Amino acid sequence: MERSPMPVLTVQTAPYEDQRPTGGGGLRRPTALFEGQRNYLPNFVQSLLSSVDLRDRQGCTMVVGSDGRYFSKTAIEIVVQMAAANGIGRLVVGQNGILSTPAVSCIIRKIKAAGGIILTASHSPGGPGGEFGVKFEVANGGPAPDMVSEKIYQISKTLEEYAICPDLRVDLSRLGRQEFDLENKFKPFRVEIVDSVEIYLNLLRSIFDFNAIRNFLTGPNQIKIRIDAMNGVMGPYVKRILCDELGAPANSAINCIPLEDFGGQPPDPNLTYATGLLEAMKGGEYGFGAAFDADGDRYMILGQNGFFVNASDSLAIIAANLSCIPYFCQMGVRGFGRSMPTSTALDKVAKVMKVPVYETPAGWRYFSNLMDSGRCSLCGEESFGTGSDHLREKDGLWAVLVWLSILAARKQSVEEIVRDHWAKFGRHYYCRFDYEALEPRTAYFIMRDLEALITDKSFSHQQFAVGNNIYSVERTDSFEYIDPVDGTVTKRQGLRIIFSDASRLIFRMSASSHVRATLRIYAESYEKDPSQHNKEPQAVLSPLIAIALKISQIHERTGRKGPTVIT
Numbered sequence: 065m066e067r068s069p070m071p072v073l074t075v076q077t078a079p080y081e082d083q084r085p086t087g088g089g090g091l092r093r094p095t096a097l098f099e100g101q102r103n104y105l106p107n108f109v110q111s112l113l114s115s116v117d118l119r120d121r122q123g124c125t126m127v128v129g130s131d132g133r134y135f136s137k138t139a140i141e142i143v144v145q146m147a148a149a150n151g152i153g154r155l156v157v158g159q160n161g162i163l164s165t166p167a168v169s170c171i172i173r174k175i176k177a178a179g180g181i182i183l184t185a186s187h188s189p190g191g192p193g194g195e196f197g198v199k200f201e202v203a204n205g206g207p208a209p210d211m212v213s214e215k216i217y218q219i220s221k222t223l224e225e226y227a228i229c230p231d232l233r234v235d236l237s238r239l240g241r242q243e244f245d246l247e248n249k250f251k252p253f254r255v256e257i258v259d260s261v262e263i264y265l266n267l268l269r270s271i272f273d274f275n276a277i278r279n280f281l282t283g284p285n286q287i288k289i290r291i292d293a294m295n296g297v298m299g300p301y302v303k304r305i306l307c308d309e310l311g312a313p314a315n316s317a318i319n320c321i322p323l324e325d326f327g328g329q330p331p332d333p334n335l336t337y338a339t340g341l342l343e344a345m346k347g348g349e350y351g352f353g354a355a356f357d358a359d360g361d362r363y364m365i366l367g368q369n370g371f372f373v374n375a376s377d378s379l380a381i382i383a384a385n386l387s388c389i390p391y392f393c394q395m396g397v398r399g400f401g402r403s404m405p406t407s408t409a410l411d412k413v414a415k416v417m418k419v420p421v422y423e424t425p426a427g428w429r430y431f432s433n434l435m436d437s438g439r440c441s442l443c444g445e446e447s448f449g450t451g452s453d454h455l456r457e458k459d460g461l462w463a464v465l466v467w468l469s470i471l472a473a474r475k476q477s478v479e480e481i482v483r484d485h486w487a488k489f490g491r492h493y494y495c496r497f498d499y500e501a502l503e504p505r506t507a508y509f510i511m512r513d514l515e516a517l518i519t520d521k522s523f524s525h526q527q528f529a530v531g532n533n534i535y536s537v538e539r540t541d542s543f544e545y546i547d548p549v550d551g552t553v554t555k556r557q558g559l560r561i562i563f564s565d566a567s568r569l570i571f572r573m574s575a576s577s578h579v580r581a582t583l584r585i586y587a588e589s590y591e592k593d594p595s596q597h598n599k600e601p602q603a604v605l606s607p608l609i610a611i612a613l614k615i616s617q618i619h620e621r622t623g624r625k626g627p628t629v630i631t
Contacts, residue, residue, distance in 0.1 A: 069245040070231045072149045076224065077103045083111065083220040087427045089200030089208025092185045095135050098196045103226070105198070109143055110226035111219040112181070112200050113150045115212055120178060123153035123251070127171045127180035127201070129163020129260075131297040131331075131359040132322035133190035136161055136183050137236070139198070143181055144234050148246060148253040149227035158260040161236050162322060164297045164360030167264040169205035169457040174263055178203055184297075184359040187332035191325030206432035206456030210554070229253075261304045271391040271454055272465050274310060280472035282311040287351040287471065289316050291464070292341040294331040295323040296358035301461055331358035333448055333460075334631045335372060338364060346370035352471065352478060356460045361428075362448040363460035365467055367478025374601075374631075376407035376494050379444030381485050382466050383413045388473040389466060391454065392441065401431045401443035404543050404558055405570050405586045409492040410444070416489075425545050425557035426572065432456045433549040446496060446586070483597070490592040493604040497585045497627035498574075499618060506622060507573060507581035514571055514616050515542055515559055528614075530607035536564040566590045569612050585612050585627075602630070 080101075085091050091108050098105050113121065128143055130136035140161045147155055156171060157163075161183075163171070168180045185197035200208045200216070208216075232244055234255050243252040268274075280287060289312055293299040299320030306312045318340070319327060330337050333355035345353040345366045353366035365373040373381070383400055386392040401422040402410045414421040422440060424430035428449065434440035435453040444450040449458035467478075474481060499507075517523060518540040528535045543557040558572035567589045574582035587608040591597065602609075613619060619626075 067245065069247045069249070070229050072227060072229050072247050072249075074225050074227055075103070075106070077107055077226055079221050079223045080104065080107055081221060083108050084217040085200070085208070085213040087207070087210075087213065088429045089202075089213050089216060090197055092188065092195055092197035095190075095192055095194055095196040098139070099135055099192070105139060105142055106146065106226045106228065107220060107223055108198055109146050109181075110150075111216045111223055112198070113146065113152075114219050115215045116178065118151070122151040124178035125154040125156065125175060126152055127156045127163070127168050127175075127177050129158040129168045129180070130161045130183035131164075132162055132324065133183075133185065133196065133326070133358065134192055134194065134324035135196050136324075139183050139196070140236065141234070142228070143183070144255060145229045145232045146227065148232055148244065149229045152253070153251065154254040154256065156256045156258055157234070157236065159237065159239060159257055160260075162260045162297055162300060164260075164264070164301060164461075165199075166360055166451075166455055166457050166459040166462065167260065167301075168201055169455040170264045170267050171258070172201055172203065172205040173455070174267075176203075180205075182359065186359055187330060187357040187362060189326070189330045190323075190358070191328075194325065201457075204432055204436055204456050207427070207429040209429050209432070210552075261301055264301070265305055265309065267454065268305065268462065268465060271389065271462070272469055273390055276472050277465065277468050278310050280468060288349060290341060290344050290350040290353040291317045292333075292338055292353070292355040293317065293320045294329070294333065294338065294355055294357065295319045295321060295327040296331040296356060296360065297322055298356040298360045298461065301360065302356075305461065326358060333357050333362055333364035334629070336629050336631070342366065342370055352468070354464045354467075357448070360460050361451075361458040363450070363463050364448055365464070365478065367482070371479040371482070373478065373482055374494055375444065375446050375448045375450070376409050376492060377482060377485070378463070378467075379406065379442075379450050380409035380413050380489070381470070381481060382444075382450060382463065383410055383417070383442055384485060384489070385470045385474070386442065388469045391452075395441070397441045398438060399434070399440045401434050401440045403427070403430075403445040404545075404560070405496070405572060405584070406444060406446040407492040407494040407588050408566070408568075408590070409489065412489040422548070423545075425543065425554050428456075428458055430545065430547070430554075433547055437549045439548065446494070486597045487594045490590055491597045493589045493591060493599070493601045495587050495601050495605050495609075496631045497587075497609070498629040498631070499583045499585075499622065499624060500628040501580040502583055502622055504581040507583045510583065510616055510618060510621055511559070511571065511573055517615060518559060518561055528611045530610050533607040535567060535607070535611060538562050538564045567608060569608055571612070571616065583618065585609070585616070585618075587612065
């Protein structure tokens, strides 16, 4: 008996005023809002789909994946039903709904899809009391540019209806193609469930010398590694690629089962939350450790005895050792990119290599134009995100494989490689202090008053004496970025104080916060003398932090005694 075509319904709704994407086409909110607020998710998905011109949307292919957090499977079902109703011809979905952010970018580029939807709130907590997010990738496999995010927001403010095919059900566990006949559609709607790892793995095989890494992990001088997937999306990737493909023992990988609440911990790869990995590394048994965030685009590197590599140093060390990677030997190195708050360690490497450095606002979307235009080969952010022009997203596992390649080629420990780098280029002492969950108006007025203070002419060339240290202000500004490709101007991207000794203080509001605000203070101090490279960063930076606290009055104005997180 032939099945009747499934009905496509138009559902009346009312717009929400708070669905402005926070950057890269992403909306991140408390899970309870998505789950409990009437039509909150369908409204945003419709706004997102409607931002794609109708002629480009009809019959096109899109990619869908999630980091496996709570509410993901329900949300995927809604996304599939709405994509079908809005004329999308084919969806490519990761098995069981699982796809890392780098894998989504990879698949979009491989199959030339029109874009992708990722259900993730990155490193934010999961579970019913956590956060949920919807992120839009465009056709180059990168985060939506600001122009697209603004279009989504404008549509969301006047939305009156959305289209959905409520009877459509997809088996996310079954690999292969599933087809559905819909009312008023000439062609069947297709959903292809794909292996979550395979396409991405094939890309990595073309970039790295897998034999060299495999010999490093299994040969007579093998290194013991410890990899923490933090119960996010990366579990299947770590098991398949590092263990099955590259030979690391199965017990090298921990927390590899994706959990809806990430085991009750924020899936944030830093010293505050990856404490299990840190303690294991401190024991001295393992020579290399790494952790990933929920959707797999961020990472952290640890050496033996818990030696911590900050993200800015990691980016600079990768840049200085790109000759260890076959991909760069073949493609060459055209330029580097870093977000403005990221330390200037990368700049020192670029100067020696005689390649340009592009300083952008925080947010990976700003690197996409640089890479698409052939200007940039390697990019990174201080928030543990690094990647290259193989994708248009930051890529945690790629960064880990780069580190393993460097270790295999140089036959040194993580700590030895880092210290050699400092000896050659100098050490950039660096810390970020996060003041989370602030009242938004308070945070806004702190930043407003601080901008007025530091941009006043009287602040220029001011001196601050802290203990035996004297810091002379060389210049200040509110960071503004002019895209060298299309001339787009992005203003008010953080406040900078640069001192005469090249030390920096940066103040910035995080774009990823929702109801509450996060204010971040970054401190950086450069030290060329190798005899001064063994100090604790917070001790070196304490005079700068004292200046930051004095001029911002953040403790007095918020009632806080200190930052929530220090990285």
